[in-house]
Amino acid sequence: MSERNDDWIERQLREDARRPLDDSGFTAAVVSRLPARASSYPWLRTGLILGSTAIGGLLAALLGPVGPLVVDGFREIFNFRGMTPGMSAMIAMTVVLAVSGYVLATED
Amino acid sequence: MAPAASDAELIFAIRERDDRNAFAELVRRHQSRVRTVLRRLTKGDAALADDLAQETFVLAWRNLAHFRFEARFSTWLYRIAFNAWQSDARKRREVLLDSDEDMPAFEVAVTEPGVDHASRIDLERALATLSDGERAAISACYYADLSHEEAAEALGIPLGTVKTHILRAKAKLKARLAGDGGSPLGDRIERKDE
Numbered sequence: 001m002s003e004r005n006d007d008w009i010e011r012q013l014r015e016d017a018r019r020p021l022d023d024s025g026f027t028a029a030v031v032s033r034l035p036a037r038a039s040s041y042p043w044l045r046t047g048l049i050l051g052s053t054a055i056g057g058l059l060a061a062l063l064g065p066v067g068p069l070v071v072d073g074f075r076e077i078f079n080f081r082g083m084t085p086g087m088s089a090m091i092a093m094t095v096v097l098a099v100s101g102y103v104l105a106t107e108d
Numbered sequence: 109m110a111p112a113a114s115d116a117e118l119i120f121a122i123r124e125r126d127d128r129n130a131f132a133e134l135v136r137r138h139q140s141r142v143r144t145v146l147r148r149l150t151k152g153d154a155a156l157a158d159d160l161a162q163e164t165f166v167l168a169w170r171n172l173a174h175f176r177f178e179a180r181f182s183t184w185l186y187r188i189a190f191n192a193w194q195s196d197a198r199k200r201r202e203v204l205l206d207s208d209e210d211m212p213a214f215e216v217a218v219t220e221p222g223v224d225h226a227s228r229i230d231l232e233r234a235l236a237t238l239s240d241g242e243r244a245a246i247s248a249c250y251y252a253d254l255s256h257e258e259a260a261e262a263l264g265i266p267l268g269t270v271k272t273h274i275l276r277a278k279a280k281l282k283a284r285l286a287g288d289g290g291s292p293l294g295d296r297i298e299r300k301d302e
Binding site for chain 2: 023
């Protein structure tokens with residue numbers, strides 16, 4: 001086989017690639033499948049989720065049955081004297097709420 | 109008549125105003141090449157290729173915010189198309205882009221009638237006999253018009269493998285088409301060699 005033959009194969013491939021395919025409703029089908037318009041204010045959704053997570057967490061800490069333990073833990077964080085059960089509960093709850101809020105806020 | 113907007117201008121319009129008409133224009137511009145690439149990858153299965161092409165454009169719409177203009181829009185689009193093909197093929201069976209394994213298949217695609225209809229069918233048949241890796245490399249470099257480096261990146265295989273695939277694929281195509289006695293393409297190759 002000659003080198004010219006090689007060029008000829010390349011030319012055939014490129015010509016085949018350039019041959020236009022008629023749209024035949026393809027574009028309309030794609031546009032009809034596009035997902036719904038995204039919010040113009042993506043920060044609003046994130047803010048609402050994180051804000052309600054924080055407020056919900058605060059209310060749970062103050063009004064829930066484990067309230068005193070958590071409030072004590074919160075106080076102990078500011079007067080750090082080593083890790084206490086209340087402080088551990090407070091830190092664990094804060095981490096769980098923060099992670100949940102983050103996951104919800106960043107979810108598509 | 110106002111000059112046609114560039115791809116970049118259309119992309120900015122989509123990002124800023126969620127402009128679906130601008131996206132439709134992008135689809136119209138690129139649909140032919142993307143669908144052709146996918147038809148060659150899927151051995152001429154036009155229905156599957158069009159499904160994958162639709163998926164490609166919908167994914168492009170979803171991810172347009174991540175397009176950084178570091179490459180041509182078409183290159184980015186082909187990358188999505190190759191990924192869509194690979195993940196679909198993985199669902200059906202394992203795709204081995206690094207392998208030299210032959211995947212004989214003789215599906216004849218339904219093509220539009222044209223001047224070189226017979227030649228095109230010969231070429232499609234010959235392409236369908238290549239391994240997945242060889243067909244992907246040929247599709248990337250000749251149909252998607254990517255450089256060898258871009259093809260390697262888009263397909264996720266080493267540059268050397270792309271070059272090897274191209275060389276082997278061309279040798280196979282030549283052998284196949286020249287040996288295809290009685291076919292218009294085979295005849296022409298033989299005449300060229302005289």
